[in-house]
Amino acid sequence: MESSLSETTETITELDALIIGAGFAGLYQLHCLRDKVGLSARVLELGDGVGGTWYWNRYPGARCDSESHAYAYYFSSELLEEWQWSERYPGHAEIVRYLNHVADKFDLRRDIQLGSCVVSAHFAESENRWIITTEQGQRFSATYLITAVGCLSAANVPNIPGLQDFKGEWYHTGLWPHDDVDFKGKRVGQIGTGSTGIQSAPVIAETADHLTVFQRTPNYSVPARNHVLSEEFKRHCRENHEEIRAVMHSTPNGHAFTISDRKVFDVGPDERREIYEDYWEDGGLRFRSCFQDLLADKAANDTAAEFLKSKIREIVKDPQVAAKLSNIDHPYAAKRPPIDTNYFDTFNRDNVSLVDIRANPIERITPMGVETSAGHHELDIIVFATGYDAMTGPLLNMDIRGRDGLPLREAWKEGPRTYLGLTVSGFPNMFTITGPGSPSVLTNMPVAIEQHVEWITRCIAHLQDDGVKRIEASAEAADLWVGHVNDAANATLLPQAGHSWYLGANIPGKPRMFMPYAGGMVRYRTICDTVSDNGFEGFRLDEDAVGPPKAVQNATVGPFVASTTTNATGI
Ligand code: NAP
Numbered sequence: 001m002e003s004s005l006s007e008t009t010e011t012i013t014e015l016d017a018l019i020i021g022a023g024f025a026g027l028y029q030l031h032c033l034r035d036k037v038g039l040s041a042r043v044l045e046l047g048d049g050v051g052g053t054w055y056w057n058r059y060p061g062a063r064c065d066s067e068s069h070a071y072a073y074y075f076s077s078e079l080l081e082e083w084q085w086s087e088r089y090p091g092h093a094e095i096v097r098y099l100n101h102v103a104d105k106f107d108l109r110r111d112i113q114l115g116s117c118v119v120s121a122h123f124a125e126s127e128n129r130w131i132i133t134t135e136q137g138q139r140f141s142a143t144y145l146i147t148a149v150g151c152l153s154a155a156n157v158p159n160i161p162g163l164q165d166f167k168g169e170w171y172h173t174g175l176w177p178h179d180d181v182d183f184k185g186k187r188v189g190q191i192g193t194g195s196t197g198i199q200s201a202p203v204i205a206e207t208a209d210h211l212t213v214f215q216r217t218p219n220y221s222v223p224a225r226n227h228v229l230s231e232e233f234k235r236h237c238r239e240n241h242e243e244i245r246a247v248m249h250s251t252p253n254g255h256a257f258t259i260s261d262r263k264v265f266d267v268g269p270d271e272r273r274e275i276y277e278d279y280w281e282d283g284g285l286r287f288r289s290c291f292q293d294l295l296a297d298k299a300a301n302d303t304a305a306e307f308l309k310s311k312i313r314e315i316v317k318d319p320q321v322a323a324k325l326s327n328i329d330h331p332y333a334a335k336r337p338p339i340d341t342n343y344f345d346t347f348n349r350d351n352v353s354l355v356d357i358r359a360n361p362i363e364r365i366t367p368m369g370v371e372t373s374a375g376h377h378e379l380d381i382i383v384f385a386t387g388y389d390a391m392t393g394p395l396l397n398m399d400i401r402g403r404d405g406l407p408l409r410e411a412w413k414e415g416p417r418t419y420l421g422l423t424v425s426g427f428p429n430m431f432t433i434t435g436p437g438s439p440s441v442l443t444n445m446p447v448a449i450e451q452h453v454e455w456i457t458r459c460i461a462h463l464q465d466d467g468v469k470r471i472e473a474s475a476e477a478a479d480l481w482v483g484h485v486n487d488a489a490n491a492t493l494l495p496q497a498g499h500s501w502y503l504g505a506n507i508p509g510k511p512r513m514f515m516p517y518a519g520g521m522v523r524y525r526t527i528c529d530t531v532s533d534n535g536f537e538g539f540r541l542d543e544d545a546v547g548p549p550k551a552v553q554n555a556t557v558g559p560f561v562a563s564t565t566t567n568a569t570g571i
Helices: 024-036 077-082 092-105 195-207 231-239 241-250 269-282 284-290 298-315 319-326 445-466 475-490 521-533
Strands: 003-006 011-020 041-044 118-124 129-134 139-147 169-172 187-191 210-215 352-356 362-366 369-372 375-378 381-384 399-401 430-432 471-473 539-541 544-546
Touching: 011 024, 011 118, 011 129, 024 041, 024 092, 024 139, 024 445, 077 231, 077 241, 187 195, 187 369, 195 210, 210 369, 231 241, 241 521, 269 284, 269 298, 298 319, 319 352, 445 521, 471 475
Parallel strands: 011 041, 011 139, 118 399, 139 430, 169 381, 187 210, 187 381, 210 352
Antiparallel strands: 003 011, 118 129, 129 139, 362 369, 369 375, 471 539, 539 544
16 A cells, blocks of 8 residues: 655655666566555656666667567567567667557556655664655655666766866766767767677767777677568567577576587587687677587687687788787686677778777876877767676665664675575565676576566565565575575686676775676576475565575586586676
């Protein structure tokens, strides 16, 4: 039941559930809790529209790396049959249109409050409720708090001296203005060559007078081979969505393609090269599915790495530029692997130059541009494609306090500790969709999000049905889970990219800890189901503990080669 109580000086809105964020996760969570469990629920969203990450990420070239027919909700056959994607990879505007369509179709807007920035959420133990406040001065009280804030939503603008004195314009890709930025006739500097920078550089170069790309860590990239979808393919997707969903639920990363059983050294060098060539031609994230052991065996990975570096040297005409772009220091896909449209070709343009800031670091930003240890670059616009304070940033930017006033920031001072990536010990009745310790960013996100939301919904429905007032993960369960997340990562090459955001290494001072769950979506789903089927193992329900979580103890993290259905491959 929703009601507003007048207090002496302020109004507090009472809800069963408060959800923070109106992206893929928040929209579906609202639909489930309101329309399936029958709770009063509200979404608070910072942006002035729905869309989450895609509301903010409107930078030039912003496009999803998951194929459109898989980057969608699968909970509604009607929605699957009526919505048609236009391209192999959906652009940001099309995704925002899709999420607006979902909001309308399921009548979600009446419970979404836009332009509402949550600044704090405190657990009031005596009342067993969360008290949430917004920057706009509103207060809410809710039994359940669900964060749907995304993994990549706290923009990282590096603290480079002099930025405040820059006389030109500057933008972060994750906070892109809704009015278009005009690059025509401008000298543009782009800092960052991750998935975002690799998408934006070719588009910026098309209109800018000159584009200077400041590269710290060179990156692999595979051509996306984006194209308009044929009517035949669209019909195939409409008519076969059950089968497509079955594939997505059978693969470790939630994509709609399977991973080969073949290992790299099962075939000779010539056949291997042909296989790599075929997958390169096909393009996109599918490249990683050509062998099953690319993220398990360094020698296997080296063959893919060398193939991809040879492609850079083939494409880029200037050998010195090619050498800088292909001087890659980490295993392929140990950092999130980008896909691109004409990225390496862009460096063949006369109006594009590459600056190696690993060799000659940026020293400061001046009123007129960027100064590196090797010289000054005059610029009119600086684009920061410098990524995010990933996974923990959006949560820690709010003042969240659990039992005994414990700040989340304090609980996580040595790195995030969750149980299943969905709950935190000491923070009762709080759920974190795609939280640290969940597969999230190592999967096709909507698949993980649907699973998280449906598990949380099942859990809350169980509490409601049984009159349980409080659920909280035990510290023991969280310890087991953190250990399992570490073991899963260490069974792969993923931690070998020491500077990756998966480890928090991109943010100065952030504790180093591998954050996403690398054990694969299939194994994760099984663990979560076992936990709930066994009466929510590892949780305290009211004051009674159910545990310990055998589902986690039994979830051995074997080598990646063990099975193609339980392996993770990175996203
Ligand atoms: P990112 O992968 O963290 O890359 C940031 C880039 O900025 C890196 O090249 C980094 O260099 C550089 N950088 C950071 N701080 C710097 C500094 N102080 N000085 C110089 N360079 C600096 O961020 P992103 O490209 O925005 O991608 C983040 C994630 O978002 C991706 O991994 C992916 O999961 C997601 N994403 C998805 C899509 C999609 O689906 N289409 C598109 C874009 C992004 P170092 O590597 O040396 O740190």
